[in-house]
Amino acid sequence: MTTTIPVGSGQAAYDVHVGRSILPRVPAALPDRCERVMIIHQPSTRVLADELRGAIADTGREAYLAEVPDGEEAKTAQVAGFLWQALGQADLTRTDIVIGFGGGAVTDLAGFAAATWLRGIDIIQLPTTVLGMVDAAVGGKTGINTAEGKNLVGAFHTPRAVFADLDTLRTLPPNDVAAGLAEVVKCGFIRDPQILDIIEDDPAAALDVTSEPFADIVARAIRVKADVVSSDLREVGEREILNYGHTFGHAIEHNERYQWRHGAAVAIGMVFAAELAHLAGRMDEALLDRHRSILTSLGLPVAYRGRQWPRLADAMKRDKKTRGSMLRFVVLDALASPGRLEGPDPQLLLAAYAAVTDEAQP
Known part of the structure; x- marks a missing residue:
């Protein structure tokens, strides 16, 4: 059973889908205008991210992977810079999409990359931790850390959709x-x-x-x-x-x-x-x-x-x-x-x- 929870209104409206075995629905959620997808993931979600990349490629789109460090180590200006470079090399345009696939740090970082690339492109969040599902991936807050504190640099950037697949939590410590x-x-x-x-x-x-x-x-x-x-x-x-x-x-x-x-x-x-x-x-x-x-x-x-x-x-x-x-x-x-x-x-x-x-x- 899947629960769909609406967030926001008007142009800022989107749905959070919560359930089991719902990752296969993601390719169908991509808009027709989208030609390229960048999946930002952490090492622990590498296998699932590659499976998703293959499923998206089967729809005729170009799909790419960008791996970032686990946890808060990903939320730095240096890693954000790496993602900007990856997005540029993949030629992502304003009609293309970023996918954040991992824990709360990954969804924060991926959201920030999407918010700042070309002054904002769409993102779909796929949280794979409890924290990511109930907090980081919902609400449109994005950000990175600095030496002075946590999440001091960021932007509000609402996702196109959030898919919280509870089955991805089975291997969580x-x-x-x-x-x-x-x-x-x-x-x-x-x-x-x-x-x-x-x-x-x-x-x-x-x-x-x-x-x-x-x-x-x-x-x-x-x-x-x-x-x-x-x-x-x-x-x-x-x-x-x-x-x-x-x-x-x-x-x-x-x-x-x-x-x-x-x-x-x-x-x-x-x-x-x-x-x-x-x-x-x-x-x-x-x-x-x-x-x-x-x-x-x-x-x-x-x-x-x-x-x-x-x-x-x-x-x-x-x-x-x-x-x-x-x-x-x-x-x-x-x-x-x-x-x-x-x-x-x-x-x-x-x-x-x-x-x-x-x-x-x-």
Whole structure:
């Protein structure tokens, strides 16, 4: 069974198709005017990408492969430059298409390449990780990292379509599945509490990519993101709530030189935001405790090492939600009731940090 979730409206509208064994539908989704396709993939999706290339070539189109590094190592100006060169050598025009085939880093990078080539050509996203399906490939955000921070260079560029084939997750390492579910949990806290109920009812089933509960919570998370971005395509308002846990989480990623899984960092980031809201008198203790229990049940971390505060604070100043010198955090006032905490007292931040470390001092 395939679930089709609409995103956006007008010229920015597209569908996210979620189901099993749906990759064979991709060639038929290409418009007649498309003559050339560049499939950007990572090493782990090389075989599937080549199979897709062959299927597209069978339709009479020219299809090319461009392999990029795994993970955040792909999201650099140097790799983007390599892709621009590949697109030029393949003679892709404004009627041709880029396909992003891989995890969230690949879909971010491929989207950025498509957004900047000839000032924007079509892209179809084929996420092959949980994180890619529920977050990176949906919403039209694209970007690369710099030495100063994550996703600081990018563009909004909505895809033509997204195909989330759950069967591509069968070989995903368990830790990657769990890390991707951090974004699913986030969607439960900010908008759809039934996600949390399903996970609490059977965490093992939630971690099993072949189970119906897993398929349900992934589709629910995608629907949450689709609903939010449809009302705020360029993140000028409500879309900020999708960054719950990301301000502190991105700071951890930067501090760890992007060697941490994104979901692991965001898991700690959500607990930090919950502690911050609790200390500010905006969240009750039961909801704070629920953050730790759900994330722990999925094997995700809820604490970070101590004595890192100066570096983390400096990284958070570069967060996209920061305005001038004022830090801004997405917090919860209640379950599925997100708000903003602007310019919190430095001592409040230190107390929240201490609560997510094993040490009392930064």
